[in-house]
Amino acid sequence: MTDKDAQRLYKELAAFSKSRAWAYMREIMEKEIVIAAKGMGGNPTMTIEEIHFRRGSIWTAEQLLEMPEKLLSRLETDLVLQAANSPAKAGHGE
16 A cells, blocks of 8 residues: 555545544444343343354444544554655665
8 A cells, every 4th residue: 555545545534433424333333232232131041152143243343343443543553654664765765
């Protein structure tokens, strides 16, 4: 990914993470996670496999909620590394 592509993607992702659409999706997903957790607690006849499946679903949903922040952090790191390597490349005639 080029430096310009990373910068553009960072700006777009930052705007998305602050958007009302993401806030709405996040609110709905958080409610669904609570409903799923309550469903686990209210069903004493659930098999171990179903419990593990539901726990995995909740974990996955939580990871998705954190995805914009994780991607922004990764892009920030990439941009810093690219900036740090740019002067070194210029100094070596590359």
